[in-house]
Amino acid sequence: xxxxxxxxxxxxxxxxxxxxxxxxxxxxxxxxxxxxxxxxxxxxxxxxxxxxxxxxxxxxxxxxxxxxxxxxxxxxxxxxxxxxxxxxxxxxxxxxxxxxxxxxxxxxxxxxxxxxxxxxxxxxxxxxxxxxxxxxxxxxxxxxxxxxxxxxxxxxxxxxxxxxxxxxxxxxxxxxxxxxxxxxxxxxxxxxxxxxxxxxxxxxxxxxxxxxxxxxxxxxxxxxxxxxxxxxxxxxxxxxxxxxxxxxxxxxxxxxxxxxxxxxxxxxxxxxxxxxxxxxxxxxxxxxxxxxxxxxxxxxxxxxxxxxxxxxxxxxxxxxxxxxxxxxxxxxxxxxxxxxxxxxxxxxxxxxxxxxxxxxxxxxxxxxxxxxxxxxxxxxxxxxxxxxxxxxxxxxxxxxx
Numbered sequence: 001x002x003x004x005x006x007x008x009x010x011x012x013x014x015x016x017x018x019x020x021x022x023x024x025x026x027x028x029x030x031x032x033x034x035x036x037x038x039x040x041x042x043x044x045x046x047x048x049x050x051x052x053x054x055x056x057x058x059x060x061x062x063x064x065x066x067x068x069x070x071x072x073x074x075x076x077x078x079x080x081x082x083x084x085x086x087x088x089x090x091x092x093x094x095x096x097x098x099x100x101x102x103x104x105x106x107x108x109x110x111x112x113x114x115x116x117x118x119x120x121x122x123x124x125x126x127x128x129x130x131x132x133x134x135x136x137x138x139x140x141x142x143x144x145x146x147x148x149x150x151x152x153x154x155x156x157x158x159x160x161x162x163x164x165x166x167x168x169x170x171x172x173x174x175x176x177x178x179x180x181x182x183x184x185x186x187x188x189x190x191x192x193x194x195x196x197x198x199x200x201x202x203x204x205x206x207x208x209x210x211x212x213x214x215x216x217x218x219x220x221x222x223x224x225x226x227x228x229x230x231x232x233x234x235x236x237x238x239x240x241x242x243x244x245x246x247x248x249x250x251x252x253x254x255x256x257x258x259x260x261x262x263x264x265x266x267x268x269x270x271x272x273x274x275x276x277x278x279x280x281x282x283x284x285x286x287x288x289x290x291x292x293x294x295x296x297x298x299x300x301x302x303x304x305x306x307x308x309x310x311x312x313x314x315x316x317x318x319x320x321x322x323x324x325x326x327x328x329x330x331x332x333x334x335x336x337x338x339x340x341x342x343x344x345x346x347x348x349x350x351x352x353x354x355x356x357x358x359x360x361x362x363x364x365x366x367x368x369x370x371x372x373x374x375x376x377x378x379x380x381x382x383x384x385x386x387x388x389x390x391x392x393x394x395x396x397x398x399x400x401x
């Protein structure tokens with residue numbers, strides 16, 4: 001349930017295709033001299049690698065795989081291996097069998113790594129998997145020793161059991177208090193179990209009872225967004241898929257793929273397609289009243305690229321900054337989109353590298369919030385399928401803080 005204040009703040013920039021620079025196809029380059037590549041192969045037949053993070057201080061590489069977490073040197077030599085599965089489980093066991101007896105039949109089940117994050121402040125790795133409704137381990141970076149594995153509360157089930165469901169986490173650090181983990185996940189039809197976005201406590205003690213607890217929670221409001229169950233009545237397979245996340249300035253951002261219903265030209269019936277949206281939240285907003293989402297995509301020569309495949313945030317640097325007329329220290333969002341809007345999330349159609357200046361995205365969001373405060377438009381949120389909430393006039397002014 002969302003507070004009335006949230007309706008005043010939560011807005012969608014309707015029908016807005018954010019402007020971006022689309023890179024031109026690269027000219028044919030002379031072939032590079034052949035060089036041997038350093039390779040690493042896992043030690044198991046089902047050794048799919050799911051996630052990779054690099055310690056920016058040491059150059060050590062951490063790989064999240066099926067049933068394994070690997071720590072590699074910068075030249076891909078195995079330093080440590082930590083086993084995470086398989087184990088006896090059943091995805092229908094909620095709470096998981098490690099909390100209470102489950103009447104469902106148990107089978108040997110792989111643990112697929114769903115999220116891998118480095119917590120630099122506490123020198124630990126957060127590794128979330130698909131076993132036991134998606135619990136997470138906290139592993140010491142040096143030797144992958146298990147520091148903690150919270151599992152006895154519903155807040156501890158972060159990443160879900162769906163093998164292909166997407167999860168993305170962003171850590172917000174503080175010098176004088178516990179850090180926060182903003183985590184976004186596909187809910188796989190279980191909104192009562194998993195909020196689609198939430199902010200959690202990252203306690204200094206990896207075994208503390210409050211680890212992964214919601215930053216704020218009372219009878220009416222919590223640090224989370226839940227997809228209403230009525231949405232699944234209308235679109236049974238509705239979900240939000242998270243492709244990338246990052247923090248910048250006062251905000252946390254997630255890039256998503258979401259289904260929506262559209263009417264093709266000349267048709268009176270609607271069909272479901274996927275579209276890409278950027279979600280933004282204020283770091284210090286414990287009630288999530290600042291939630292806003294905007295469609296994002298790019299266009300070149302009349303061709304729309306709307307299906308997000310990958311993204312990465314970086315600084316502009318001197319050369320690109322000059323081309324874009326921004327500062328070298330400005331944040332630039334590099335994205336890869338495939339052509340059009342499809343019935344499937346993945347597309348093999350032609351793709352484009354699109355470049356967004358983050359401050360320009362924020363300017364567009366600010367403009368839309370101001371119009372929402374004037375009572376213009378509605379809160380057309382795809383995950384709120386059963387409601388059409390008009391924007392409310394408000395005295396407040398949108399800001400960048």
